[in-house]
């Protein structure tokens with residue numbers, strides 16, 4: 001059986017290696033107005049931790065990928081910045097995918113709107129924009145370079161409206177991390 005991208009990325013086997021909650025590179029109050037301190041605290045300290053705890057009680061793909069996808073997510077965040085500052089491979093990739101910022105946001109909003117229920121928005125190292133329903137990453141073999149949480153718990157500060165959340169959360173993406181993942 002093929003190993004999913006996350007198993008290869010983390011160099012673990014989902015059946016044998018327990019999931020964990022990574023340390024995060026941002027202060028919990030640094031992503032406003034994209035996400036408030038309260039939203040981040042519940043999301044990181046409670047929801048993310050619960051995936052690890054629930055896996056320990058009863059291992060499942062859902063809880064393993066729930067924990068590990070959140071690691072990829074927190075690690076590609078930075079404090080909110082009004083100006084998008086892309087450099088290096090990330091900038092080249094985005095320029096190759098979209099003609100301008102508006103086109104990028106339009107494509108992201110369209111992909112997010114097409115996802116029924118909770119899930120994730122991602123960009124692969126091949127410059128493809130995709131979604132993952134729920135935490136169903138077991139059949140994802142793409143190298144994920146950018147990952148955005150589209151679960152309702154991430155959208156609380158935007159009244160659960162994805163098209164209001166995305167233009168804000170994009171300002172919390174750490175493009176240096178995206179570049180590092182592209183050359184990894």
Ligand SMILES: [Fe+2]
Nearest residue numbers: 149151153154
């Ligand atoms: Fe989440």
